[in-house]
Amino acid sequence: METSNSFEQLRKRLYAEVLQWQDDKDITEEFEKDFSKLIELCTFSMMGSEDNYFALFTMQMKREVKLDIETAVGSIAALSHYKIYFNPYIFLQCSIEEMKALLKHEVYHIMYNHFKRAEHIKGKYSSLAISRAMDVSINQYIRNLPPWSDKLHNVSLTYNIDLKPNLTMEEYAKEIQEGIDKLKGKEGKEVIKDKGDDEEFQIKKEHNPERAHQLWKENEYCLNFEQIKELTKKIASNAAKGKVPGEFREILERLSQRPEISWKDYLRRNIGKLPSGYKKTITRKDRRQPNRLDIRGRLSRKVTEIVVAIDISGSISDKEIEQIVIEVLEIVKNSNSEITIIECDNRVRRVYKAKDKKDIRSKLDTRGGTAFSPVFEYIKRKSMRDCFIIYFTDGVGEEVLSCTPINRNILWVLTGKGEKLSLRNPYGPVKKLSSIEVKSADPTYAKDTMKEILMDWAK
Known part of the structure; x- marks a missing residue:
């Protein structure tokens, strides 16, 4: 008192x-x-x-x-x-x-x-x-x-x-x-x-x-989003020593959610290095003047080139998009090179480069069907033969690609409810993200606003 x-x-x-x-x-x-x-x-x-x-x-x-x-x-x-x-x-x-x-x-x-x-x-x-x-x-x-x-x-x-x-x-x-x-x-x-x-x-x-x-x-x-997320995660985790309100528990779990695939190990094992210019070195002599020890030689500068294709069709649920974001951010984090993001439903909607997490953009509000071929047509048109392709999708699309892929390295990542890839010949291995539990997606994609987790995407 x-x-x-x-x-x-x-x-x-x-x-x-x-x-x-x-x-x-x-x-x-x-x-x-x-x-x-x-x-x-x-x-x-x-x-x-x-x-x-x-x-x-x-x-x-x-x-x-x-x-x-x-x-x-x-x-x-x-x-x-x-x-x-x-x-x-x-x-x-x-x-x-x-x-x-x-x-x-x-x-x-x-x-x-x-x-x-x-x-x-x-x-x-x-x-x-x-x-x-x-x-x-x-x-x-x-x-x-x-x-x-x-x-x-x-x-x-x-x-x-x-x-x-x-x-x-x-x-x-x-x-x-x-x-x-x-x-x-x-x-x-x-x-x-x-x-x-x-x-x-x-x-x-x-x-x-x-x-x-x-x-x-x-x-x-x-x-940007990633900075705010980390800041909130730090403060919220410290506050969690108290009694966490029920409505915050799922948010705290989401803030702590980790990618399912160990992209650092996977990229190291499966992606080759492509030449990208040269760098000077004292360990190699100059080929034109091998007797000149004061002239440095050259070594090929190697980089990894990755294309991340994302299925943004109406059949993809909010939870699936959430998990794709987590995986893509981890890919960007564990790659030293610039990554090309291709967003596609029944056609390629957007293509942009990403060097850092802050470059990942918000999902476009589209209602199209699902087609895989437009991505491979785009890659062929741009002569991106040496890229490693990682394609995130729920798996529901064509049975046969209208364009034969020109790339040797293709990985398909199935999200949420997708049990298998619809393609008869995927031209690459298929992995499944198992942690997503989703209800059947609205086939009409009727909601014209994204749910709370989609708002985590920042330009």
């Missing part, structure tokens, strides 16, 4: 001080020290409860006061840590239970990778729809949030829609956008309008649902 009184007295004193401020220059070191103490009291009060996972998570985040964010709490990812920002004007109006709920709210955003997933639907939906969708997708799991928080009920009433529980952020964004568009159609385009950035600094004194995640726009190109 004494701790509770101490907390409340400190909160009221700090809030009274904030009310006197005109701009961020009024923030004193003493205030920051006392405010940090308040956050520590709030965090420590979570340690002895079922919320200790969230306490251990937020204790690893750096803190900073920021008066111009239009919500109580916001967070961004930096190279080695997450940083959490507080607007004390809004935050200090909350009770200790509401403060704890807001801290949990930020952890949910991080664990569900909303940082990167929001990028994938930016432009498809308005910033207002995306922002509110992110919040309603997680707020339904958090108790004691401040009354201004976006929840299924109040957002449904605002846009005259019926939001169901347990949908993904992307599905909520679609429904909310439809509600926004209907309101615009009935009441004119000015009824809901995105606000531009403020030109001058102002202390933000209330929560703005549209700009609550504005910090992410300043930070969105700072890190």
